[in-house]
Amino acid sequence: MRIHFIAIGGSAMHNLALALKHKGYTITGSDDVIFEPSKSRLDKNGLLPKEFGWFPEKIHVGLEAVVLGMHAKADNPELLKAQELGLTIYSYPEFLYEQSKNKTRVVIGGSHGKTTITSMILHVLNYHEIPVDYMVGAQLEGFDRMVHLTEENDFIVLEGDEYLSSPIDRRPKFHLYKPNIALLSGIAWDHINVFPTFENYVEQFQIFVDSIVKGGSITYNEEDVEVKKVVEASENAIRKLPYNTPDYEVVDGATLLMTPEGSMPIEVFGKHNLSNLAGAKWICQNMGVDEEDFYEAISTFKGASKRLEKIAESISSVAFKDFAHSPSKVAATTKAVKEQYPNNRLLACLELHTYSSFNPEFLKEYKGALDSADEAVIFYLPESVAIKKLKEVTPDQIREAFERDDLIIFTDAASFHDFIEKQDYADTALLLMSSGNYGGLDLAGLKTRMEA
Incomplete structure (x- = not known):
């Protein structure tokens, strides 16, 4: 073709x-x-x-x-x-459906966790040399591309994004895949430039659940109130399979997952990632991987690119960068790092970068998102607000939204970079969160300083 x-x-x-x-x-x-x-x-x-x-x-x-x-x-x-x-003109998701309409389609949806869960599933399948087609939103270790398509593979695993399909097709991408096996990890308002109300946003997930092929299944995080409500209200003739965060403990900076064979050390950490792991396990079992084989493989999973990615480590300090930018992701990531490193000062830095994060109404959703941090920093560029043709956002608005009086706020890249460079990182966990690039922060130089 x-x-x-x-x-x-x-x-x-x-x-x-x-x-x-x-x-x-x-x-x-x-x-x-x-x-x-x-x-x-x-x-x-x-x-x-x-x-x-x-x-x-x-x-x-x-x-x-x-x-x-x-x-x-x-x-x-x-x-x-x-x-x-x-x-014939296709949007990206339409074309993926055309390539997979004769396959068993496994679609992972949710406001947060979908990239990590999809990555976990693919890691397990790759570990056991089970060939599948796939599309995932991050580069994975051991994979050449983020998309793989064949004629012969029976399964295709798709990360189900709720954003729009194309400039001429305003439907969310995950409405077009018609899954046989689906997962829904969480619902937390996002993309307000497209979905201006929370109710409108939730409706997209209702449509997703109703789009599952009759006789198919939805594996869902029943700890998420909105997810539980959406799935249980659906009258679609599908199997509904709930999952919960598995038992785990953190010992001396290591996360141990409780399994039928006893405690097992894993590379990923944080309650949200353990929940993601539980969802991935059920999907893999639906695809024919037994529980024991899943645990063997997942113990070697180090995480998806840009998702709680360790960028520096010394005897007394550690630094992570994370794609987190929405309120729920920021809160979950900050809490996870503090739980993993309880004896370290947690310095959490969030770059406000997206359209949603500059909206005065949406800003209120960040209330308490940085509460787990010992020191919290916000960095944003007023010119980014202007480029998006939004009203000016002031530091006072941000401080009020986060409800944190000691919030440190930077509105120019040079001052933020200078702050990061002059920190004493002894006994510190540094967490950098953004879907941007922190105003061009020199991450390689930061690594050298922290590991010196």
Whole structure:
């Protein structure tokens, strides 16, 4: 097949392009800007566009399909040409469904934990050499790509994102996969630029549960009030399989998971990650992996990229960076690090970076999110607020929202970097949380200083 990608440089899009090239398809693509690591990976595989920009002449009747990325706009010249020619246009999730409609689709959904749970499942399957197709939102150790597609594999494991499918398809991605086996980890309001009310956001998960194929199953976190409510209210003819956080203990900075064979040390930590592990176990068992084999494999799982990723460690200090940015993720991650390192000063730094985090109403959702930290820091750039065309957010608003009077707030990168560089990290656990890059913070230099 000949497929053209409009906005090929996106994290998900370029991985799909690489997967299809590996499958033997002929791939072309365009984008107006491509960042690393997408740029190098496309270049290495001969898929990097010769010029950046949009070129309608790349769109022709010889194409079997066009895949449209979220980075493109509805008036994109290549999209308009494809529509004019009557070509088949897919969003990213639509195309994944087309590739997997004859397979058993396993879809992992939830406001938080879905990347980690999907990663855990894939790690276990890979450990036991069980081949599956997949799409996951993080680069995993031992995997070449974030997307893998074949003709022969029976299962496909999909991370089910609730964000929009494409500029011309406003449905959440996970509404399009029609799972046979599904998981729902948690519901906590997010993406308020798309879902302006909590009720509207929750409705998307109701639709997801109702989209599960009749006779299929939903494995769900019954400790999450909203998840429990949504799943138990669904009249879909599916099996409903609840899970809970398993028993565990933290001893001398190590997390021990209680199993039928006794306590077992694991690499990941925090109540939220132990809950994720429980969900992953049930999905793996639904896919034919027995409990003993699951535990053997999961003991070697070190975490998904950017999810509580250890970036430095010395005898008396440790540093993590985490993709956490929504209130529930910030609270869970901060609590997890304090639980794991109770005798260390916890210095938690959160970069406010997303559209939601700059909304005055949504800011209130952060109440208590940093309470587990001994010292709490907020960093944000007022120009980021301006770029998103939002009203100015003041330090006083932020301090009031978090309900923490000793909150340290930085509004320029240089001051924040200077603060980080001048800290005494003895007996300290540093936690950096953001979906951005902390204003260009030198993480390699930080590692060198902390480990000196």
